[in-house]
Amino acid sequence: MRAARLLSILLLLQTRGRMTAQQLAEELEVSVRTIYRDVESLHSAGVPLYGDAGWSGGYQLLAGYRTQLTGLTxxxxxxxxxxxxxxxxxxxxxxxxxxxxxxxxxxxxxxxxxxxxxxxxxxFHLDAPGWYRNPDEVPHLMAVAEAVWGQHRIRIRYRRWEAPREVIRTLDPYGVVLKGGRWYLVAASDRTPRTYRVSEILELHPLGEGFTRPEGFVLQDYWQSYLDEFEARRIQGKVVIRLSPKGLRRLHDLMGQAVARQATENAGPPDSDGWVTTTIPIEGTEHARGELLRLGAEAVVEEPEELRQMIKDAIRELGVRYQL
Structure with missing residues (x-):
């Protein structure tokens, strides 16, 4: 820890020039007294570092003391x-x-x-998580990362969508992926790679035994094939829908860029009120019902009749709840 702090002092002075002991202390979150001791250690190690007293004083490296990085455009x-x-x-x-x-x-x-x-x-600032949701709690993420890096087997208690909801799995962890602000573990059970959402790991126990990664396994290739398969499974049908101008605009935020783009591309000419009839992909009627209800009165489902009836039933039930 101290060696890292000494290096940080050296690099800060190389980068910023003159800095006071107070500035260094605040930057490194230590006391000023600690900075004094560290500066003495750097002196003893032969680092050409000197300090000036006074209001405009501070520590500074002798001119020319710098490690050059070459070959970088x-x-x-x-x-x-x-x-x-x-x-x-x-x-x-x-x-x-x-x-x-x-x-x-x-x-x-x-x-x-x-x-x-x-x-x-x-x-420029890169912010990975998406809008409209809180980030996942991932208490076991560091343990997962350590298992991936150390290449040792783990046993987890995992919560999944289908019954039985909680299962025990012994895994060979191959890698971690950050997708849309959520962490996923790619791991093998019986040599078959699968994907696990890290936030759904309820317990994790390192087993203290190593494993051999399969020859030729490439995390990026696996993840791309997983995404392709997921997309193919996800889209199960289409909906014919009428959208107001506001509904068409809101579709991007509620159902994503790809759906909004298809809605725009498939849209027919607008009527006198600006409404358009278009076709969008859906994951299934149950999922589509919840998504399309979020559009409220800005959308009307035309087909399929099953989904249209499901939305009618939901609206009727809301009317009863609100005593309309």
Whole structure:
């Protein structure tokens, strides 16, 4: 821990120039007295570091004391500061590691590239989770990541959608994936890879035994094939629907970009009030009922008749509830 802090002091001074003991203490979340001791240690190690007293004083490295990073283009340097997602890194217990890595890179860059990379951090921020929902609670995420990294087997108690709701599984964890702000574990039971949502892991126990990853397994390839299969299973039918101009606009937020795009592409000419008739894909009638009811009076289902009747029944029941 102390060695890492000494390195951080050195990199902060390389990056920012002169800094006071108080500024260093606040940056590293330690006491000023700790900074004094660390500076003495750097002196003893031969680091050309000097300090000036007074209101405008502070610590500074001798000019030219810098580790140069060669072979990096301006575009490459800028892209490095778009790859770190602080929220997901923190969830994996790597927040400090990502920050330290970026600080090292920033300190080693020549002045021109350092300025350009700094502008990237000031002007672009990547926020992975989607709107309209709270992030999953993932108390076992770090244990999952450790098992993946250490390549050791785990036993989990897992909650799933179908009965029996809770199951016990012994898994070989191959990798973790962050999709739409949610964490997933790709792991094998009996050598068959499957996908588990990390937030649904109720208990996790490391078994203290290793496993051999299958030769040729590529996490990215597996995940893409999983997404393709999921999409093929998800779409089970189509709905003919009439939408008001407001309903067509709201479709993007409520049902996603792909559905909204298909609705726009399939839409016929608008009537005198601006309503259009179009076709959209659905996962199933039960799921579609809940989704389309969210559009309220801005949508009217034309087909299939089963879904149309389900929405009529729901509206009738709401009328009874509200004594209409």
């Amino acid at each position: 301006a575009d490459e340097a800028e892209s490095m500061f778009l790859t770190g997602l602080p929220g997901p890194a923190a969830e994996l217990g790597l927040g400090a590691v990502v920050t330290a890595a970026q600080l090292k890179l920033l300190a080693a860059l020549p002045a021109e590239l350092r300025d350009r990379a700094g502008r990237i951090r000031e002007r």
